[in-house]
Structure formats: C-alpha cells, structure tokens
Amino acid sequence: MAAIPLELTESFQPVIGAAVTLRPLQPGDVDIETAFVEGLSAETRASRLLGGAVKVTRAYIERLTRVDYTRDMALAATVMLEGHETLIGVARYALDADDAACEFALVVADAWQRRGIGRRMLEKLIAIARARRVPAMYGDLLAANRGIILLVGRLGFKLTRHPAEPQLSRAVLDLA
Numbered sequence: 001m002a003a004i005p006l007e008l009t010e011s012f013q014p015v016i017g018a019a020v021t022l023r024p025l026q027p028g029d030v031d032i033e034t035a036f037v038e039g040l041s042a043e044t045r046a047s048r049l050l051g052g053a054v055k056v057t058r059a060y061i062e063r064l065t066r067v068d069y070t071r072d073m074a075l076a077a078t079v080m081l082e083g084h085e086t087l088i089g090v091a092r093y094a095l096d097a098d099d100a101a102c103e104f105a106l107v108v109a110d111a112w113q114r115r116g117i118g119r120r121m122l123e124k125l126i127a128i129a130r131a132r133r134v135p136a137m138y139g140d141l142l143a144a145n146r147g148i149i150l151l152v153g154r155l156g157f158k159l160t161r162h163p164a165e166p167q168l169s170r171a172v173l174d175l176a
C-alpha cells in the first residue's frame with residue numbers, strides 16, 4: 001500500500017461557513033466516514049448511486065477509507081465543529097484496470113451543498129489526475145441529477161450516453 005499523500009492537504013474558505021480542509025482520506029477516518037455516510041439523505045445517496053439498500057457496516061466503511069494511493073485517490077473535506085473534525089464531503093477516483101481512464105465519484109453532505117465545496121473538490125481531483133498523467137476522467141451520473149450535470153459541464157466534461165444504462169449519462173473529461 002502506498003504512503004498517504006498528505007502533501008495534497010489544503011484549506012479554503014467556502015462561500016458560507018467554517019474553513020474547509022481538503023486532505024487524503026485515511027484509515028483513521030472510519031468514525032467520521034460512518035457519521036458522514038449515515039447522515040446523507042436518501043436523495044443524496046440515490047444521486048451518488050449508493051442505493052438506499054447499502055448497509056453501512058464497519059467493513060464497508062473500512063473499505064472506503066483504505067485507499068491504494070498508487071492508483072486511486074480519495075479526498076476528504078472536513079470542518080471543525082465544536083472542536084471535532086467533521087467530514088462533509090468525499091471526492092474519489094479509481095483508475096480503470098487498463099490505466100486508460102479513472103472513474104470519479106463526489107458527494108457533499110446535504111447541509112453543505114451549494115457552497116462551492118463540490119466544485120473545489122472536483123477541480124482538485126482533476127488536477128491530481130492530470131498531474132499523475134491519467135489520460136481521462138469519467139463519471140456515470142443520473143441524467144436527472146441537474147446539479148452534477150451543470151457542475152461537470154462547467155468543468156469541461158462532455159456528456160455522452162452510458163453504454164448500458166439508459167437512465168445514466170456518462171460525463172467524460174480528456175485530461176491530455
């Protein structure tokens with residue numbers, strides 16, 4: 001397992017609210033990741049394609065927090081609330097087996113949406129993938145998910161049909 005790339009850590013001030021830190025997700029984040037996933041609304045889970053039926057077991061959360069940073073990336077957005085670090089967003093990509101592209105996923109806690117955090121996270125994810133010479137990034141999105149469709153459009157992704165699922169659109173960004 002590769003070392004956790006802590007040099008990617010940075011902080012910024014969102015449109016409203018406390019300073020946000022972006023940093024790699026780590027195995028020690030199991031508790032804050034559990035609280036984050038459990039706190040997501042049914043709508044946000046469905047939009048992230050997590051499905052309402054996903055059982056938030058400890059093993060599931062441990063899998064999410066153990067990232068192979070040689071191939072993959074997972075950025076946590078955190079804020080300090082009443083002295084506790086709280087997870088409010090996760091952006092991740094996983095490199096395809098043939099190394100030709102990576103698939104991204106992004107979710108921001110309901111109470112923190114529309115403050116520029118998702119955009120900032122996806123921009124950072126793109127910059128990291130580009131710096132690592134990943135040729136392309138894509139994401140499978142519900143065609144009805146207006147928020148993410150607008151966001152990826154602003155960041156230069158092109159929307160294509162999903163090869164198999166009619167309710168999904170595939171957003172693709174050439175990183176070359």
Ligand SMILES: CC(C)(COP(=O)(O)OP(=O)(O)OC[C@H]1O[C@@H](n2cnc3c(N)ncnc32)[C@H](O)[C@@H]1OP(=O)(O)O)[C@@H](O)C(=O)NCCC(=O)NCCS
Pocket residue numbers: 043044045047048049104105106107108109112113114115116117118119120139140141145146147148150151154
């Ligand atoms: C989609 C999501 C990640 C966006 O994160 P966010 O922090 O709320 O987005 P931002 O505040 O950075 O928005 C950036 C831009 O995206 C667009 N956008 C984001 N959410 C939107 C919404 N609900 N309706 C319309 N436009 C939206 C806007 O253009 C926005 O810019 P603006 O606020 O200046 O108009 C967040 O809403 C979320 O977690 N949704 C549920 C999970 C999901 O859909 N994930 C995507 C599939 S992997």
